[in-house]
Amino acid sequence: MGRVVGKIALVSGAASGIGAACARLLAAEGAKVMLVDLNDEMAASVLAKIRAAGGEAEYHHLDVTSEPCWEAAMAAMEARFGGLNIAVNCAGTSVTKLTFPTETGLDEWRRIVGINLEGTFLATKHQLALMMRTSPVVGSIINISSVLGIVGQPGIASYNASKGGVRLYSKSVxxxxxxxxxxxRVNTIHPGFIRTPLLEQSIARFGDAEEGRKFYDNLQPIGHLGEPEDIANGALYLASDESRFVTGAELVIDGGFTAR
Ligand SMILES: NC(=O)c1ccc[n+]([C@@H]2O[C@H](COP(=O)([O-])OP(=O)(O)OC[C@H]3O[C@@H](n4cnc5c(N)ncnc54)[C@H](O)[C@@H]3O)[C@@H](O)[C@H]2O)c1
Known part of the structure; x- marks a missing residue:
């Protein structure tokens, strides 16, 4: 307990799935946490749970694709908490249907790259600037990529490209x-298939939910899906001073998916 006591954190995509788990764990381990997301209703429920458990947290509505939103969020961070030490960028989305490359529309490509890659660029840019104004400067930015930022999958080229972009962008920063x-320090996490609302959408594409679950369970050599907490535990390590010599790294948490 207390692995990030005294630190000031921000989690994007904190209303759901991996982001919600990261926000809960960082608050439980002593950080003051700003949750940011588009979904006010779901964020309110995560915020209430953190506070009920004794954590210190606030919520700020934000669209990760908007630079003015990031400017306003950083001003709110500074006013409420006095700076920033930890940022976990989880906000993201995936394709609504699989498409052959010649059938991929430019609008859909821009939607995915806009949220996943440009959103991460804007987040990192403004978070880094605030971290550098925080005294003392002790920062850790954790960008959530994917195993699909390392290996390809047919039908989701825009998602692959966006997550591969997050991986190399983070190394450069x-x-x-x-x-x-x-x-x-700036690092990426590469989750395998994790049980969240985003993955439920992919399972739903199967029509038969049971069949879909079995398919996704069997993708992992370990034989089952990961949980949001499996990723939050990795984020906590990268957020804490235990990882002080770790930067430009990629933490793969995938039940062995990319080991083959
Ligand atoms: N679930 C998986 O299997 C999996 C695997 C690898 C990587 N990831 C990545 O992990 C991250 C979190 O995914 P998840 O599975 O928890 O998904 P999720 O859908 O449960 O949560 C995503 C959150 O991001 C928010 N969001 C989406 N667009 C936004 C925007 N423009 N501005 C602000 N907030 C926005 C949503 O409101 C939601 O709260 C994503 O980047 C995803 O690509 C997920």
Whole structure:
């Protein structure tokens, strides 16, 4: 307990799934946490649970694709908590249907890349600036990529491209910080298939839910899906000072999916 006591954290996509689990765990381990998301209703429920458990947290409505939203969120962070040490960028989305490359529409491509990659760029840019204004400067930015940012899958080229982009973008920012001796570490987490509302959408595409679940369970050599807490535990390690020598790294948490 208390692995991030005294730290100020922000979690995007905190209303659901992996982001909600990260926000809950960071608050339980002593961080003051700002939740940001588009979904006010679901965020309110996560916020209430954190507070009921004795955690300190606030919520700020934000669309990750909007630069003015990030500017306003950083101003709110500074006013409420006085700075920023930890950011976990979980907000993301996936394709609504599988498409052959010649059938992929530009609007759908831009929607996925806009939220997953440009959203991560805007988040990281503004979070890093606030971390550098925080005294002392001790920062950790954790960008949630995917195993599908490492290996390809047919039919979801825009998602693959967006998550691969998050992976290399994060390494470049990590190296800029290291080169300029800015004490902010930047790493990515690559979840395998995790039981969240986002994955439920993919399962629903099967028609038969039982069949869909079996398919996704069997994708993992370990034989079952991961839980949001499995990713939150990795984020907690990267957020805490235990990982002080870790930057530009990719933490794969996938039940062995990419080991083959
Ligand atoms: N679930 C998986 O199997 C899995 C696997 C690998 C990677 N990921 C990644 O993990 C992250 C979290 O996914 P999840 O499964 O918890 O999904 P989720 O759908 O449960 O949660 C995503 C959250 O992001 C928010 N969001 C979406 N667009 C937004 C925007 N423009 N601005 C602000 N908030 C926005 C949603 O409101 C939601 O609360 C995503 O980046 C996803 O790509 C998930």
């Amino acid at each position: 990590a190296l800029s910080c290291a080169q300029d001796r800015v004490n902010v």
